[in-house]
Amino acid sequence: MAYHIVVLPGDGIGPDVTRAAVQVLEHALKGQSVEIVMSEHLIGGKALDTYGVPLPDVTLEALHKADAVLLGAVGGPKWDVGPGHLRPEAGLLALRKTLGVYANMRPVKAFSELLDASPLRREIAQRVDLLIVRELTGGAYFGKRERGSDAHGMQFAYDTMFYSENEIRRVLITAFDAARLRRKKLTSVDKANVLDSSRLWREIVQDVSSHYPDVEVEHQLVDSCAMNLVTHPQSFDVLVTENLFGDILSDEAAVLTGSIGMLPSASLGQGIGLYEPIHGSAPDIAGKGIANPLGAILSVALLLRYSLHVDDAATRVEQAVAKAIAHGARTKDLARGQDDVVTTDQMTERVLAHY
Ligand SMILES: NC(=O)c1ccc[n+]([C@@H]2O[C@H](COP(=O)([O-])OP(=O)(O)OC[C@H]3O[C@@H](n4cnc5c(N)ncnc54)[C@H](O)[C@@H]3O)[C@@H](O)[C@H]2O)c1
Ligand SMILES: CC(C)[C@H](C(=O)O)[C@@H](O)C(=O)O
Ligand SMILES: [Mg+2]
Numbered sequence: 001m002a003y004h005i006v007v008l009p010g011d012g013i014g015p016d017v018t019r020a021a022v023q024v025l026e027h028a029l030k031g032q033s034v035e036i037v038m039s040e041h042l043i044g045g046k047a048l049d050t051y052g053v054p055l056p057d058v059t060l061e062a063l064h065k066a067d068a069v070l071l072g073a074v075g076g077p078k079w080d081v082g083p084g085h086l087r088p089e090a091g092l093l094a095l096r097k098t099l100g101v102y103a104n105m106r107p108v109k110a111f112s113e114l115l116d117a118s119p120l121r122r123e124i125a126q127r128v129d130l131l132i133v134r135e136l137t138g139g140a141y142f143g144k145r146e147r148g149s150d151a152h153g154m155q156f157a158y159d160t161m162f163y164s165e166n167e168i169r170r171v172l173i174t175a176f177d178a179a180r181l182r183r184k185k186l187t188s189v190d191k192a193n194v195l196d197s198s199r200l201w202r203e204i205v206q207d208v209s210s211h212y213p214d215v216e217v218e219h220q221l222v223d224s225c226a227m228n229l230v231t232h233p234q235s236f237d238v239l240v241t242e243n244l245f246g247d248i249l250s251d252e253a254a255v256l257t258g259s260i261g262m263l264p265s266a267s268l269g270q271g272i273g274l275y276e277p278i279h280g281s282a283p284d285i286a287g288k289g290i291a292n293p294l295g296a297i298l299s300v301a302l303l304l305r306y307s308l309h310v311d312d313a314a315t316r317v318e319q320a321v322a323k324a325i326a327h328g329a330r331t332k333d334l335a336r337g338q339d340d341v342v343t344t345d346q347m348t349e350r351v352l353a354h355y
Contacts, residue, residue, distance in 0.1 A: 002035040003067040003308055008059065008095075011045040011079075011088060012281025013291035013344075014072025020293030020348040021070060021300045024320075027352050028304060028313040036308070043095065044074025044088035044281075054091025060098065063272075068307035069099065071276040072296065076283045084145075088281075097137050101267035101274050102167065103174040104136040104246065105302070108253040108263060113325050116336045117258030120233070127234035128256045131182065133175040134246025136267055138167040139197075141243050163197045163242065168204045174268065175240035176212045185216045185237035189225045189245055201242065222249070229253055250278055259333040261292025264299035266306050273307045275299040285332075289343045292331040294321055297351055316355055323354035 007022060009015035022038065029036060041059040048054050054074070063069065074088040084090060110118060110128040118125035143160030150156060172188075179186040188205045190198035202219055209217045220228065222245045228235065229249065233256055241249065254260040260279045267274040277295030285291055298321060305314035329350040330339045342350065 002037045004065050005036050005038045005303075006059075006062045006066040006069045007038050007040045008043040008069060008071045009040065010043055010072040010074040010281065011076050012073055012283050012286040013279075014044075014074065014281055016072075016286075016289065016291045016344050017277060017293045017296035018070065018072035020344060020351075021296040023348055024297045024317060024351060024355070025070070025300045025303070027355055028300070028317055029308075029310075032310055032313060034308050034310055043071070043091045045076055045079040047091060048079055048086065048088060052086075054086065054088050055094045055098075063095075063098065066272055068272055068303050069095070069274045070299070070303060071095075071274060073277070073279060073281040075281045076286070093141055096267060096274065097142065099267070099269065099274055100137065100271060101269040102135060102137045103171050103269060104132075104134040104265055104267045105174075105178070106132040106134060106246075106250045106253075106263060106265045106278055108132060108250070108257060110257045111262075111322060111325050114258040114262075114334060117334050118256055120230070120256055124232075124234065125256060128253075130233065130236040130253065131178055131238045132246055132250045132253060133171065133178060133238060133240040134250060135163075135167065135171045135240075135242045136246075137243075137269070138163050139243035161195065161197045161242070161244070163200060165200065165204060168201050169208060172205060172208045172240060175238055176208060176215055179215045179238040180212065183237040184214055185218075186212075187218050187220055187225070187236055187239045189220050189222050189239055189241035189249065191222050191245070192219070193221060197242070205240075225249065226252060229256070254278060259292055259331075261295050261331065261333050262298070263295045264297075264302055266299070266302035268306060273303065275303040275307075289345065290332045290341075291344050292333050293344050293348055294325075294331075294351075297321060297348070317351075320351045320355040324350040327354070 009018040143162035192198040301317040
């Protein structure tokens, strides 16, 4: 039986890094008993241009027989005008909601050869090894929202950070389970000094934690957590937080590893998994062939592990990335001083050569 992988390259550097990821996926499955069938579809800005919507029916239909989705990135200045539901990003949010992928796993691990690219002191940067579990299908991204104007013509807008008990509980269970497989420490991040949704979040953490007596639990407010991530990143194992806080903290944490181009993600939930690097479409470097493909390639490792269940191939991809870096391969975002700079395609070749 073959697994169906839906490939959604998207916009900007999305197609470049997705091409790299697909090459590595095909290579990793050579000689494996696992077979895949891939089909490529439109999402985001390109889908808007072709179909007038950011998540067209043809793409949605392809999801029905999919076992996993591999995505590049969506968005760009061309589509920054226009109403919210006709933005490329709305297609990505609808995709996540449709797939029910409520737990977004964002591992953040420093490679020792890249410590010079990190803004942290070497002795701190080398200890960065944490996992952000970001709630992905709730909160302000999906709550009631409105734009309008009052009787005096004064405009207003609001977005609601809504969470149900079930939405909080299920992502916490994923996070506690992940902590159990790691260093058994869980930091729950909220804004319980201000927000009711955070106070509910904290109460449910307390409740779920009673089933995980072996996992040490701490609560941090999101503002001081943002600071602690930079000052004491080694104090974190698993961080779990709501959608918007997780979005912001994961870009911050990415920088600790040297570049946002390094970070992969797996979005998991009730059914098929969605795999994407955490970065965006990077309009400032799109079309130049210099994007770092490693976040997308490491997302393939997560796809191999969580959706295709070939753990040995997943580990080999991760090792190939580590070896390519150890042998000096640096895309522009990672390069410092005398480093040789490689293109997206050359970085991919280096990874393939070390697989
Ligand atoms: N998952 C997604 O599809 C996703 C994620 C984030 C942002 N976006 C969208 O992307 C667009 C641009 O957003 P942004 O500029 O705020 O964030 P971005 O992540 O696209 O870029 C931020 C900075 O990081 C750099 N960068 C990002 N990925 C890189 C890579 N692989 N290699 C080298 N450098 C890289 C960019 O050049 C830029 O300087 C927006 O439309 C945004 O909504 C999409
Ligand atoms: C593009 C945007 C909707 C998206 C998000 O905020 O979730 C991105 O920033 C991410 O981190 O995947
Ligand atoms: Mg983001």
